[in-house]
Amino acid sequence: xxxxxxxxxxxxxxxxxxxxxxxxxxxxxxxxxxxxxxxxxxxxxxxxxxxxxxxxxxxxxxxxxxxxxxxxxxxxxxxxxxxxxxxxxxxxxxxxxxxxxxxxxxxxxxxxxxxxxxxxxxxxxxxxxxxxxxxxxxxxxxxxxxxxxxxxxxxxxxxxxxxxxxxxxxxxxxxxxxxxxxxxxxxxxxxxxxxxxxxxxxxxxxxxxxxxxxxxxxxxxxxxxxxxxxxxxxxxxxxxxxxxxxxxxxxxxxxxxxxxxxxxxxxxxxxxxxxxxxx
Numbered sequence: 607x608x609x610x611x612x613x614x615x616x617x618x619x620x621x622x623x624x625x626x627x628x629x630x631x632x633x634x635x636x637x638x639x640x641x642x643x644x645x646x647x648x649x650x651x652x653x654x655x656x657x658x659x660x661x662x663x664x665x666x667x668x669x670x671x672x673x674x675x676x677x678x679x680x681x682x683x684x685x686x687x688x689x690x691x692x693x694x695x696x697x698x699x700x701x702x703x704x705x706x707x708x709x710x711x712x713x714x715x716x717x718x719x720x721x722x723x724x725x726x727x728x729x730x731x732x733x734x735x736x737x738x739x740x741x742x743x744x745x746x747x748x749x750x751x752x753x754x755x756x757x758x759x760x761x762x763x764x765x766x767x768x769x770x771x772x773x774x775x776x777x778x779x780x781x782x783x784x785x786x787x788x789x790x791x792x793x794x795x796x797x798x799x800x801x802x803x804x805x806x807x808x809x810x811x812x813x814x815x816x817x818x819x820x821x822x823x824x825x826x827x828x829x830x831x832x833x834x835x836x837x838x839x840x841x842x843x844x845x846x847x848x849x850x851x852x853x854x855x856x857x858x859x860x861x862x863x864x865x866x867x868x869x870x871x872x873x874x875x876x877x878x879x880x881x882x883x884x885x
Contacts (some may be wrong), residue, residue, distance in 0.1 A: 615657055615676060616672045618653060618669075622685070625646050626647060626685040626686050629647065629685075629686040630841055639686075642870060647687070651684065652680045675722045741780070742781065747779055751779055755873075761885050763884060771793070774793065783865075788854075790872060790876040791855070797884075801883060802830065802831055829845075832844070837882065840879060840883065850872070
């Protein structure tokens with residue numbers, strides 16, 4: 607992570623801690639705190655949240671107290687106002703569910719105009735497209751979309767396939783290549799476990815009512831299904847893909863993100879196995 611950001615976060619954490627202590631001191635000595643301190647505390651929390659949500663893993667926060675404060679902000683803790691905040695938020699949610707939140711706020715002189723809503727939506731939209739532009743090259747997106755393809759079979763695929771397929775496609779389009787590899791491995795597991803059960807092969811290893819599939823190694827399942835289909839080469843191809851994916855997911859191969867052609871080929875090879883498996 608950017609070292610300047612980490613310095614900034616430690617400074618913000620220390621400021622937040624100081625303000626929180628001042629609030630607690632004033633409550634203890636005066637029975638209440640200055641309204642200005644409340645505003646400062648909430649502003650600091652939001653500033654820290656903004657930095658955290660735009661950060662990669664943070665591994666140089668050397669001050670242990672700052673680390674704990676930052677973790678609390680990340681996890682939604684509001685320090686001196688935590689109980690009050692959670693109670694208020696819960697009340698707002700109940701009012702919103704009942705459809706009377708707007709009337710409740712208006713009766714207390716709090717009203718958000720349509721112009722303010724439009725401005726906030728415009729700000730969020732600009733932020734959204736700026737983030738998308740940072741992580742995604744438009745030309746690369748459409749090239750990947752054209753190269754992705756689909757699965758074409760003559761028999762019904764298992765129900766989980768659609769959600770896994772959709773996630774694989776989304777990850778590929780957005781360039782999350784290790785996720786693509788991992789989900790392709792899951793797709794192979796789902797397919798061969800499904801065939802293992804459909805063909806009654808589980809009977810050889812116990813009562814089908816008992817979930818023994820998790821205890822039987824996936825490559826053993828792949829071999830048994832391929833043997834039953836008299837398609838040994840299918841098992842060889844599937845095991846090769848499974849092993850390659852495992853090496854990538856376990857960190858033994860590091861260049862997947864830079865090798866888009868390899869991932870595209872991996873996806874096509876996975877689809878080919880599925881198509882042979884389901885005809």
